[in-house]
Amino acid sequence: MKSIIPTIICFIFFVFPSLKAQEQYVVNGESLSLNSEVKGELELLYYGSKRDYRYFLKKGDYITELKDTKKNKRYQHEYIEVLEEHTSDAPVSTEKVYLILPSLQRFFVEYNAIKDTNFVDPKVDPNLKLRLGVYGGVTNSIYTINVENTKQAVAGLDLELIDPVKLKRHSFVLGFRHTFESDDTNYSASQLNLNYRFKFIKSSRFEMYVNAKFASLTFVKNEIESISDDGAYIVNDSATNFGSPLSFGVGADIRVGKGFITLGYHDFVALNLDSNKETPLDFSLGYKFML
Structure with missing residues (x-):
């Protein structure tokens, strides 16, 4: 009796879930019980037996x-044509796809991730994702x-x-930003900052968000020309500042290929910083990669 109990437990935990995962399909008139390996817009199903x-x-x-x-004596690779036909709307390569489960799984996951930014396959992907963005723009440093x-x-x-x-609508950002000197000013600054973003519009192709900068470390280089009775001279007003600017901006990510075109309007209001009362002009254009 004692030896039967472990057998029953094994049956419940291993056999029953596998049966539950199978679904019945009819393919070309053949009725098959298939397992789902990858779910999404493109689903990978398989039938396994001892023979094949x-x-x-x-x-x-x-x-x-x-x-x-x-x-x-030569393989025809018909599966490649089928994959290409049904993934022609996304830039996924079939060059190194083989008719084995791990290779097909990677291909199906890659396609689904491109078609839907919210796609997550629990077998291969952790919840946390990283995106790296680069951008350039113009500011009037108010x-x-x-x-x-x-x-x-x-x-x-x-x-x-x-x-x-x-947390589909939320993200945290570690940023680096450099403001360059111009012909009209010797002011420049390099800044490390921490940000929180709330995505009030979110779809697989487009995201729009509010950005809140809650901490920053800024290295400022500023040379000011001063005039006295002895003539003109340069005053070095460089400094390092750490603080919580609580500044706000808006941005948008537009899906293109395997990444996003990014648009930003930065720091148009700040609760803990004094401005020079000018209209804030701080715009950027960039591209964001999915890591």
């Missing part, structure tokens, strides 16, 4: 078998003296941490 494995592609209501038949309202070039990097499963 068979793989199936399902897209919407359409389902077909992936085959690699042998003719005149949180400096900038009496002449001079425009300056800016460039930056953003490393965005997202959880597409539990």
